[in-house]
Amino acid sequence: xxxxxxxxxxxxxxxxxxxxxxxxxxxxxxxxxxxxxxxxxxxxxxxxxxxxxxxxxxxxxxxxxxxxxxxxxxxxxxxxxxxxxxxxxxxxxxxxxxxxxxxxxxxxxxxxxx
Amino acid sequence: xxxxxxxxxxxxxxxxxxxxxxxxxxxxxxxxxxxxxxxxxxxxxxxxxxxxxxxxxxxxxxxxxxxxxxxxxxxxxxxxxxxxxxxxxxxxxxxxxxxxxxxxxxxxxxx
Numbered sequence: 001x002x003x004x005x006x007x008x009x010x011x012x013x014x015x016x017x018x019x020x021x022x023x024x025x026x027x028x029x030x031x032x033x034x035x036x037x038x039x040x041x042x043x044x045x046x047x048x049x050x051x052x053x054x055x056x057x058x059x060x061x062x063x064x065x066x067x068x069x070x071x072x073x074x075x076x077x078x079x080x081x082x083x084x085x086x087x088x089x090x091x092x093x094x095x096x097x098x099x100x101x102x103x104x105x106x107x108x109x110x111x112x113x114x
Numbered sequence: 115x116x117x118x119x120x121x122x123x124x125x126x127x128x129x130x131x132x133x134x135x136x137x138x139x140x141x142x143x144x145x146x147x148x149x150x151x152x153x154x155x156x157x158x159x160x161x162x163x164x165x166x167x168x169x170x171x172x173x174x175x176x177x178x179x180x181x182x183x184x185x186x187x188x189x190x191x192x193x194x195x196x197x198x199x200x201x202x203x204x205x206x207x208x209x210x211x212x213x214x215x216x217x218x219x220x221x222x223x224x225x
Contacts, residue, residue: 001160031211042203043158043215056210092157096211101165102148103213105157 002027002097004106012112013083020079021109023093028073031096033103034066036089043092049076083113117141118206120216127223133191135219137204140185144206148213149178149189152201161202162189194223 003026013019023032032049047055047068055068070076080087090110094103120137127133137147146165150158164171164178164187171178177190191198204216 004157033212042217043213045212048210048212101146102160102163102205102207103211104160105150107157 001100002029002095002104004093004095004104006091006093006106006109008109009107010110010112012114014114015084017083018079018081019083019111020077021091021093023076023078023095023106025074025095025097027097029095029097031103032070032076033094033096034068034076034078035092035094035105037092037108038089046078046091049078080111083111085113087111088113117214118204118216120204120219122219123217124220125222127194127221129194129196129223129225131194131223133189133194133198133221133223135189135202135204135221136186137188137216138184138186139206139214141206141208141214142185144208144214146207147178147180147187148205148207149176150203150205150215152203152218158203191221194221196223196225199223 005024007022034046035043037043045058046061047057049068049070051070067079090108092108093106118139148163149161151161152158162173162176175192180187199222202219205213
């Protein structure tokens with residue numbers, strides 16, 4: 001397994017601003033992912049964070065809105081740009097540890113955009 | 115297109131009873147099927163998982179039953195406890211190790 005931490009745990013932001021969420025894993029992982037979860041809803045994959053190259057985005061998500069970095073094997077950031085109230089959600093980081101068959105999740109970042 | 119369908123949306127069970135949550139998938143390329151448990155304010159936690167070449171896997175009170183021909187799998191929670199009250203998500207692993215999640219089931223276990 002892996003222990004995953006996220007910063008910040010929650011934030012309240014103004015419309016038009018940007019927020020960068022950090023994800024740190026306690027061990028080397030092969031893959032990292034970013035999800036969005038609306039309250040009471042399921043998880044929607046935003047993108048796969050690729051180490052040393054551009055992230056791979058799912059349909060409906062674009063790099064200009066959700067730029068992602070992954071400078072090494074244990075760290076990634078997701079930026080929510082030019083935020084609107086529709087971006088209010090829980091943002092989750094997940095990671096695929098070495099020798100694991102599935103992903104483990106961080107605690108999430110709860111974002112409220114006013 | 116929702117590729118993993120989960121039911122029921124909510125479930126209320128008495129303490130000591132059996133909770134059953136069902137999922138169905140369409141994509142035969144899925145190769146791994148985990149279940150996650152999520153408590154309010156927390157991230158999803160891996161509960162139990164199964165490969166499609168296995169028909170059943172049991173870990174403590176939690177059992178996955180898998181029917182490859184029907185493309186269905188289910189989670190059974192035996193002797194359900196109030197502490198099991200949470201939201202449960204089934205998932206399926208596809209290309210690029212990406213997970214597709216079901217809609218979730220909110221389980222309430224009454225004392």
